[in-house]
Amino acid sequence: MRLSWLLRKSFDFGEREVAHWFPGHMAKGLKQMKTKLKNLDCIVEVHDARIPLSGRNPIFQDSLGMKPHLLILNKMDLADLTQKKRILAQLKQQGVGNVIFTDCVKDQNIKHVVPVISELVGCSQRFHREENTETCIMVIGVPNVGKSSLINALRRMHLRKGKASRVGAEPGITRSVLTKIQVSESPLIFLFDTPGVLSPRIESVETGMKLALCGTILDHLVGEDIMADYLLYILNQQMQHRYVEHYGLEKPCADIETLLKRIALKLGKTQKVKAITGVGDVNITVPNYNAAAYDFIRTFRRGQLGVVMLD
Ligand SMILES: Nc1nc2c(ncn2[C@@H]2O[C@H](COP(=O)(O)OP(=O)(O)OP(=O)(O)O)[C@@H](O)[C@H]2O)c(=O)[nH]1
Numbered sequence: 022m023r024l025s026w027l028l029r030k031s032f033d034f035g036e037r038e039v040a041h042w043f044p045g046h047m048a049k050g051l052k053q054m055k056t057k058l059k060n061l062d063c064i065v066e067v068h069d070a071r072i073p074l075s076g077r078n079p080i081f082q083d084s085l086g087m088k089p090h091l092l093i094l095n096k097m098d099l100a101d102l103t104q105k106k107r108i109l110a111q112l113k114q115q116g117v118g119n120v121i122f123t124d125c126v127k128d129q130n131i132k133h134v135v136p137v138i139s140e141l142v143g144c145s146q147r148f149h150r151e152e153n154t155e156t157c158i159m160v161i162g163v164p165n166v167g168k169s170s171l172i173n174a175l176r177r178m179h180l181r182k183g184k185a186s187r188v189g190a191e192p193g194i195t196r197s198v199l200t201k202i203q204v205s206e207s208p209l210i211f212l213f214d215t216p217g218v219l220s221p222r223i224e225s226v227e228t229g230m231k232l233a234l235c236g237t238i239l240d241h242l243v244g245e246d247i248m249a250d251y252l253l254y255i256l257n258q259q260m261q262h263r264y265v266e267h268y269g270l271e272k273p274c275a276d277i278e279t280l281l282k283r284i285a286l287k288l289g290k291t292q293k294v295k296a297i298t299g300v301g302d303v304n305i306t307v308p309n310y311n312a313a314a315y316d317f318i319r320t321f322r323r324g325q326l327g328v329v330m331l332d
Pocket residue numbers: 095096097098099123124125126127162163164165166167168169170171216218324
């Protein structure tokens with residue numbers, strides 16, 4: 022079947038601006054974190070595997086200098102990994118050479134994380150290394166990429182074996198910030214129990230849209246209607262037509278209104294509105310497009326519409 026009629030040449034973002042897509046208060050901890058990063062021996066940055074190039078915040082690069090850095094591309098179960106080679110090459114070009122794809126729900130590849138960190142830390146130059154053999158690492162990343170899930174997965178793996186031990190708060194420092202767990206013995210590695218939340222770098226409306234689809238930006242700030250339209254555009258571009266079967270369509274669909282109408286009817290999401298006519302007011306039933314858009318986006322995020330690579 023020829024599907025060229027499905028493909029829009031480009032997506033029209035209209036006059037949208039990204040300025041308010043990530044509210045200032047969510048980035049409050051950034052300055053504080055910059056100071057903290059200086060005292061760490063290795064940064065474990067988590068990002069969403071569907072957007073390995075978009076939205077990563079480079080703040081830690083200035084703070085880290087030559088310190089080891091490991092990029093965890095999480096939610097690999099939702100990403101189109103046929104693109105892995107290209108992505109790894111592009112990241113390498115940007116100077117990011119240590120990358121592990123993980124699934125923190127099924128604990129896939131979690132076992133590789135600590136050995137890689139140990140190796141990176143073991144090979145790195147560290148000031149006063151002889152006197153202080155303890156190494157501290159911290160998990161950081163933009164919202165909703167799975168930072169807490171990674172910490173929990175590491176915990177499951179290392180506490181279960183009985184090798185890891187919890188380290189309580191030190192005086193004068195907030196307990197929640199300084200609770201550490203041991204994740205390796207040789208070298209001795211501790212992981213801060215609380216992840217560092219970074220604000221995403223949103224360099225264009227399209228980057229913002231990708232971040233929003235992955236749940237990194239609050240949906241209502243971007244608009245679920247345009248997110249749904251962009252999602253349909255992406256799925257069609259990537260020949261990912263699982264939505265057809267999922268929503269009981271006859272064939273792929275190029276138009277978001279048609280799709281949302283279908284979703285709304287399938288889910289019974291309709292609403293009564295008053296229409297003013299020449300013969301008086303009448304109540305008519307119309308599809309609830311918002312509810313349909315919401316379902317389309319959520320279903321995609323659960324992985325039920327197939328895997329994608331947004332970069
Ligand atoms: N499919 C899938 N979902 C995941 C994976 N890892 C985490 N999640 C889900 O992603 C959502 C966010 O996970 P969190 O661990 O809370 O992410 P976070 O980065 O700590 O989020 P913030 O606290 O908002 O910064 C949760 O619903 C997790 O269940 C994964 O590998 N695959």
